[in-house]
Amino acid sequence: MSSYLAIDETLLEARNSAWTAKEIMQQSGCWRETLSLVSAVRKQLDAWLANVLDKPNAQIVFTGAGTSAYVGEAVVGYLNQQLDIPCLSISSTELVACPQQYLQKNRPTLLVSFARSGNSPESVAAVGVVNNYVKHCAHLFITCNPDGALNKQAAQDEHYFSLLMPTQTLDQSFAMTSSFTSMLVASLAVFSDVDNAVLTMADSIDKNIPSKLTQLKTLAELPMHRLVYLGAGSLKGYAQESALKLLELSAGQVMGYFESPLGFRHGPKSLVDDKTLIVLFGSNNNYTKQYDIDLLNELQSDNKAIAVHTLALPSEASAEQLDDVFNGLYYMVCAQIISFYKAWQLGITVDNPCPTGEVNRVVQGVTIYPFSQGDIND
Incomplete structure (x- = not known):
């Protein structure tokens, strides 16, 4: 029987904690596979990005909710050193609630959306908000779920590009671990030479x-x-x-x-x-x-x-x-x-630390309100 984090897998499973332990320890392999996935679509991706970012005054906005938002927080400083195009990190929870504070309707914007499931309400809504607010926009989805709403949406429009992470990064546990770091590696690899x-x-x-x-x-x-x-x-x-x-x-x-x-x-x-x-x-x-x-x-x-x-x-x-x-x-x-x-x-079931459901693996209970330019008080 295998062990993870120096704990026998049988005991981990008995305490509903095995997935988290496995997903923490699989990350180095996930990063190697992520680099290979980006390399496989390099020519197609570069051509798409060149078309998107060739407009004057363009910007890149990294977004996501919760853990996914922190991908942008971690990478934006480095990418601002590497790119001639300004990069910002704005959580989807802020973009959806206060778009007028973060977006400029005449500034071409590439929205890079990070999401494990691609189904959280704010992640999906942020795409629509940007589409409704910004005249020239495009969307790069970096997600872990082939069946997620974001990935499915990418097939509908040439202004969308979807980059799926390795299958095992669709963490089965409550907390994001390998999904977070793999999306982070992918975002660095998309915009810079980081393999070594x-x-x-x-x-x-x-x-x-x-x-x-x-x-x-x-x-x-x-x-x-x-x-x-x-x-x-x-x-x-x-x-x-x-x-x-x-x-x-x-x-x-x-x-x-x-x-x-x-x-x-x-x-x-x-x-x-x-x-x-x-x-x-x-x-x-x-x-x-x-x-x-x-x-x-x-x-x-x-x-x-x-x-x-x-x-x-x-x-x-x-x-x-x-x-x-x-x-x-x-x-x-x-x-x-x-x-x-x-x-x-603490004796917590690590794969599901909140079994009573107040906090969920994919956020629930969020009402998304329709948004259009007419909703902005200029």
Whole structure:
């Protein structure tokens, strides 16, 4: 019988936790397959993008709901360094509720939608909102479900392009894990040459994560009621998703919080007490690292948190001096494992941490209201 996260599969299944454990540990393989999928459609995709983005003043907007929104938060800084076209990250929940605050009707826009199922109400509605508001728009769907509404919609119009992730990324568990990181890898690969960097991180995870499980389990089992993730730049997007993952998998029993190292001093640091664990995603950028070190020293001097821990890259990965958007993949897997072990310690059924249904795998109960230009108060 197999084991995942150093727990026998039979026990994982008995406690309705096997899918989450498997999906966390399958991610390096998913990234390799994702790169191959993007490569297979490279010529077709490049031609489509060239036609979409050749208009003056064009922009790219990354969107999604919940975890899917944080894909954009993690990648947008890196892609703004790589592309001549401005990139923004705006959650679909904001686009749907307040389109006038984020969209310009005369600015050509490529909307990149991330979604595991492709069926969440806001993800589907965001497409219609952009179509109704922006004169020249196109849509790239990066999703995990061939039967999802977004993927099906892509066949209807030449202004839509659908990129499906590997089959196994349609996570069966409640929380998004391999779907999140695979869509993130795909978005980087679509707009930049990232294969070597991603493969370096995949290899590093395969080599180092098994020996790191004990340390991560020890962190997770600290008697905390709050866990703060800190990261700068791209790593802040990963910190945001890490905080949500803890909140979801612990069924709200442990509060997750995120900030940047510099931002943490501006009020949020007041939440630290002797039941707060702080985890820093250390930057590999020599300039940014200075601010990480300053805050780390300050937090250790304060001596208020139950622990202050810096997640460091394995030596061979650190030596590559990759951008933090790639290093974040390693940190993300570690954070997912911490969340799993905390939920496991609490006796939660990790594959379905909210069996009473207040929170669902695909959001329910959202009313989408019709939107048109006439609804905007100019």
